[in-house]
Amino acid sequence: MVKGLEDLSAKLYNRLTHSKVSPVPSHSHTLLQNPVSTVDADSPIFSPNSFYGRVRHFAAITDPRLVFTPNRELFKAKALLDSVRQGNEVQASPSELRRAKVLYGSAFHPDSGELQNVMGRMCFNVYGSTLMCGGMMVFYRSTAGVFFWQWANQSFNALVNYTNRNAKSPLTKKDLITAYTSAVSGALGVAFGLKWFCAWKKLGVMWQRLVPITAVCVANFINIPLMRQNELKYGMSVSDADGNEVGKSKTAAFKAISQVAFSRNLIVIPSMVLTPLIVDATAVRWKWFAKNLKVLNLPVQLGLIFVLFGAMVPVGCGLFPQKSSIKVDSLKRFEPETYEELKALGLERVYFNKGLLRSR
Incomplete structure (x- = not known):
């Protein structure tokens, strides 16, 4: 039973963080406005203007599976975003940039940029x-x-x-x-x-x-x-x-x-x-x-x-x-x-x- 509950939890996080959303014009304020940013390293992945967008954002960065991400992968994500902030051209796909944002948001302090303690x-x-x-x-x-x-x-x-x-x-x-x-x-x-x-x-x-x-x-x-x-x-x-x-x-x-x-x-x-x-x-x-x-x-x-x-x-x-x-x-x-x-x-x-x- 517990195994089934854990599987249900994993499916919930997958549904929230990996479902596809079609782009919506920036002037729209509908509930499903969740465009993915591929340029600005600091912009949210999902729209912060809607409750649904905020829930998806926090579901992504609070996913309990991210605890097991190795430090080398976390610092690699940070380096990628730092390079984007500096205006450098990076060899990364939109999905890789999105993944880097999720990893950065899950492990680094948003003000200082320091790696947070795991617990x-x-x-x-x-x-x-x-x-x-x-x-x-x-x-x-x-x-x-x-x-x-x-x-x-x-x-x-x-x-x-x-x-x-x-x-x-x-x-x-x-x-x-x-x-x-x-x-x-x-x-x-x-x-x-x-x-x-x-x-x-x-x-x-x-x-x-x-x-x-x-x-x-x-x-x-x-x-x-x-x-x-x-x-x-x-x-x-x-x-x-x-x-x-x-x-x-x-x-x-x-x-x-x-x-x-x-x-x-x-x-x-x-x-x-x-x-x-x-x-x-x-x-x-x-x-x-x-x-x-x-x-x-x-x-x-x-x-x-x-x-x-x-x-x-x-x-x-x-x-x-x-x-x-x-x-x-x-x-x-x-x-x-x-x-x-x-x-x-x-x-x-x-x-x-x-x-x-x-x-x-």
Whole structure:
């Protein structure tokens, strides 16, 4: 059964990332506008203007199979794109350029161009999160299990956030430690608090199973803002329609961080909520499954989490446009100085990159 689920996951990624799409005129804004760029090394492979295009883009660069790509192939792809950026003629077909973009986007930091550590890459996220979610869901009754898996999950999240951090807003060691300890404390506090409440009220198993996901969601709303606290303190860069930086805005930072935190929770909720429901329904429907539940429970849960989480990563990452915008008038109340500066430039709307993940 697990083998079948993994095959289904592979087919899903193949369908999203390798299906053929006919070119559409640039002035069209239809859902299927996903032209492939063969000239600009930094332009997205699929249209970022549609939800479907963004999902296909992130499905390509977060494909878990990319984790096994050798470093020599990754650096070869980087060298090819660097050569294109320099204006050199390259002996590469459109499909090779497309493949190079996918490999680069999966393994290199979009700001610094440095090779990311393997476990912090988003293409590794489905493996790490499957293990973490599985541990939290299987050992939700054990006090030691709750402590260990909540701590392990927040440690893994901190690694992912740090690996994909905004290089233009560096954090000090103190900032990183504060974000990490706050997220761990928040997750453990919620987990143990709800665990005690469920025991006190003698709530059923289904309610107890919701404790891990609640703790994870709360921790995400703590960890992500703290990891990007400098943007909230000093504002994040905003630009005009042509991409020219025109200032910094705290309001833009708040909107960007809120979108990222919401997306991260959207990614994890289906796998941690639907998995136990599917397992329970299967046990009720098939007696042979119920009889062998002790043996099948762990592999089946891990398989379901792998498929559901893997499917939701590109959906969550593509939920909001990477290049978001806000009206300048919305800054008048909370950022009057920034409002006046932008109005003096004759701007009605400014744009910003929402952050993790950033497209390229």
